[in-house]
Amino acid sequence: MRRSKLFPTSDEAETAFYDAFERGDLAAMMAVWAESDAVVCVHPRGPRLVGFDAVRDSWTQIFAGGNTQLRIKSTELRKFDGQSVAVHTLVEVLTAPGQQATQSVCSTNVYELTDAGWRMVVHHATPLADPVAVPAEEEPASGRHTLH
């Protein structure tokens, strides 16, 4: 696969990731990911996908489902940037077309400096629980299924 874009920083890779996500642009999305069998992607409530092909298949299905024109606002960003590995944790606030309700997703995004610039190697996304609810793992464990 030929790639026209190189991302000189992890920030630029992240901007490209969310831009591709909002537009539902599969080619642009996969240009952000490292072409590696080691990449990991966890969509909200989804399985753990490992490897470029499995990750591409998942985005193909997501974009086929009509997620175009989604609006994603990145908030509460924390960065741990190294020389070759960078981690951004943030809260995505997603709004679907024609809707006012938003959904908050907590994401950990990992980028690695490759020969082709910075690429995403991990996207781990979790729907955030209702902030007023008591999370299961903070209650006594006895009689509960949640261990952690």
Add this chain to the structure above:
Amino acid sequence: MRRSKLFPTSDEAETAFYDAFERGDLAAMMAVWAESDAVVCVHPRGPRLVGFDAVRDSWTQIFAGGNTQLRIKSTELRKFDGQSVAVHTLVEVLTAPGQQATQSVCSTNVYELTDAGWRMVVHHATPLADPVAVPAEEEPASGRHTLH
């Protein structure tokens, strides 16, 4: 807080993390975390906790709930190790005392090289869905609440 242990590698920090987790040892657990307002911890189905104090409070509650003698097996580890930032993604297989059923949790663990050795800065844990279930975000988006 005085600390007697320094972790010369991210692997050793990770071993200490799961050892403290299994034993329900709060002091040992918090010796793994960086003493920083920027650390992030997401327990399964829980909120996004930011900062050392919030993270410590969460582990205090988890260990008070009787999670001691939990057994945690790390599987399917993928590492992205840089000189100052290291990311380990894995599947934790948890077994509660006296039970045969296991629970699988997908975790992204991030470590940073500090003046006091490698410390954990992010623990993002997600319960894995039933592998035979179709994840919500891979179905057509119309009429669903899950956008991503």
